[in-house]
Amino acid sequence: MSAGYLANHMARLFFNALAERIKPLGLAPAQFMTLLELWAEDGLTQKDLVARLDVEQATMANTLARMERDGLVVRRPHVRDKRAQSIWLTEHARTLQGPATEAARSVNALALAELSDAERAQFLSSMNRTIAALRKAASA
Structure with a gap:
């Protein structure tokens, strides 16, 4: 199987597991990833979020509209x-940061449970390098 296929399949499984765990908090995965960026640096622009999350402008606009409607953000x-x-x-x-990040940590722990500490570190390093390579290729 190809790296792209496996990465996509893994991403869908992570997405589904995360969605299940954050649903009781009233969050969807797209909102969670946006919140992660805003918890790290509040006051970003929509353009900043698009660049950081590698999503389309229209997708981010729709996500932010839902988040504003749900009382998560103000513009x-x-x-x-x-x-x-x-x-x-x-x-x-802000009150959702603890429970939402704990839900994500539980998904990560479940997904990486079969890997040793060294394998986890190598896996995350390889993923980060792969993402960097794809971003570099996209901007070239």
């Missing part, structure tokens, strides 16, 4: 660029 005018808006977490979104 405010950007301080330096009047054409842009900054995306800010609500207090509700």
Whole structure:
């Protein structure tokens, strides 16, 4: 089997397991990955999120609209660029950080349980290098 096929298959399995665990929190996987970026750096623009998450502009716009509707984020005018808006977490979104990241950790632990510590480290390193190579190729 090819690396692309296996990566896609693994991603779907991670996605499904994560979706199941964060659903009781009222979150979907696309919202969770957006929240991860905002928990790390609140006040990003939609353009920042598109670049960091490697998603289409329209996909991010729809995700942010749902998140705003669900009381997870608010949009405010950007301080330096009047054409842009900054995306800010609500207090509700902040309260979800612990339970949501714990749900993700449990999926990771389940998925990597058969690997030794050294194998886990190598696996994550290889994944990061592969992602970097694909990003480099996409920007060339």
